[in-house]
Amino acid sequence: xxxxxxxxxxxxxxxxxxxxxxxxxxxxxxxxxxxxxxxxxxxxxxxxxxxxxxxxxxxxxxxxxxxxxxxxxxxxxxxxxxxxxxxxxxxxxxxxxxxxxxxxxxxxxxxxxxxxxxxxxxxxxxxxxxxxxxxxxxxxxxxxxxxxxxxxxxxxxxxxxxxxxxxxxxxxxxxxxxxxxxxxxxxxxxxxxxxxxxxxxxxxxxxxxxxxxxxxxxxxxxxxxxxxxxxxxxxxxxxx
Ligand code: ADP
Ligand code: MG
Numbered sequence: 001x002x003x004x005x006x007x008x009x010x011x012x013x014x015x016x017x018x019x020x021x022x023x024x025x026x027x028x029x030x031x032x033x034x035x036x037x038x039x040x041x042x043x044x045x046x047x048x049x050x051x052x053x054x055x056x057x058x059x060x061x062x063x064x065x066x067x068x069x070x071x072x073x074x075x076x077x078x079x080x081x082x083x084x085x086x087x088x089x090x091x092x093x094x095x096x097x098x099x100x101x102x103x104x105x106x107x108x109x110x111x112x113x114x115x116x117x118x119x120x121x122x123x124x125x126x127x128x129x130x131x132x133x134x135x136x137x138x139x140x141x142x143x144x145x146x147x148x149x150x151x152x153x154x155x156x157x158x159x160x161x162x163x164x165x166x167x168x169x170x171x172x173x174x175x176x177x178x179x180x181x182x183x184x185x186x187x188x189x190x191x192x193x194x195x196x197x198x199x200x201x202x203x204x205x206x207x208x209x210x211x212x213x214x215x216x217x218x219x220x221x222x223x224x225x226x227x228x229x230x231x232x233x234x235x236x237x238x239x240x
Pocket of ligand 2: 042043044085
């Protein structure tokens with residue numbers, strides 16, 4: 001049974017094929033990790049799923065219904081929320097208002113949306129920052145805010161793009177635990193994560209991308225030892 005079905009997604013930018021026939025399914029309640037070196041096409045795939053890009057070929061379905069071709073706000077209302085690798089909270093709004101904006105995708109009642117936002121802020125551990133301006137948050141706190149905003153839209157599938165990237169090392173375990181808690185609560189997650197140790201610890205399954213293509217798909221320990229995956233990462237170590 002599949003909740004999110006990605007089939008034959010191809011996305012080109014001029015001469016670059018950022019996604020090449022990407023195909024895999026995500027079952028309800030599953031936490032699937034997406035790995036791959038920089039430029040592998042991970043973020044582009046999220047853009048194609050969430051409606052920010054329209055793929056040149058292929059389609060994405062949620063519960064059998066086609067998402068491809070819909071605008072990002074409609075995809076979000078259908079139940080797919082995402083966080084951005086490059087964080088973009090509304091800097092001049094408070095933490096509470098940022099999350100309330102997310103909740104207002106589901107209700108027109110501002111009071112109700114605020115109450116939901118407060119609940120979600122508690123869930124992600126940001127209650128003490130409720131009335132702070134987003135611009136005053138640390139990177140780790142901004143990652144939590146981004147998560148809270150996405151959760152406020154009441155997703156059926158949550159797409160997380162590099163939640164632990166660029167944060168203080170000491171902040172990582174808390175963020176990882178938060179992702180685990182969301183999964184334990186029944187949420188279906190698709191998680192892009194550069195840190196192999198983090199992803200093998202949280203994912204039930206890993207899909208590895210390289211040069212826009214799926215090169216491995218399976219259990220974390222098997223994918224982590226896959227020859228093509230190891231070579232893809234080694235190659236990157238040499239070029240960096
Ligand atoms: P990843 O997230 O795995 O690091 P991306 O999906 O960001 O990879 O990028 C995949 C490839 O597509 C890269 O070669 C990147 O330069 C290219 N790319 C991504 N977005 C664009 C864009 N908007 N215009 C042109 N090229 C792009
Ligand atoms: Mg990326």
